[in-house]
Amino acid sequence: MDASERSEFVGAYTKLLTNAWSDEAFMQRVRAHPTEALEEVGLSVPAGAKIDIRDSQGEGSLDDQVKLWEEGTSTGTITLYVPDVPQIDTAELSESELAGVAGGDTTYCCCCSPCCTCT
DSSP: OOHHHHHHHHHHHHHHHHHHHHOHHHHHHHHHSHHHHHHHTTOOOOTTOEEEEEOOTTOOOHHHHHHHHHHHHHHSEEEEEOOSSOOOOOOOOOHHHHHHHTTOOTTOOGGGSTTOOOO
16 A cells, blocks of 8 residues: 555545544444445445454554555455544643643743744
């Protein structure tokens, strides 16, 4: 898969995930009729390919998904990770991380900023 094909796949796969997470009816179509749902978001499924939709449970990166798509289009069995809900890191920030986010980071010099008006 060249860079352009990868970009197209990533865009369509992203659309698949966002549609599935925001529309329960679409998620049901993905599970019941995956070929039609994939075509709807721009993923061209080879004729006769078997689609295996899995809830990722956090495993697999985007690179893994690209590799699975490539392998599946050549073997005829495509595996797609489509978790029921977005995988969001809910870990809390440490005190030092909070201080940095809240403006407590004193290593920033406004004179280095292109929009600085103090010079």
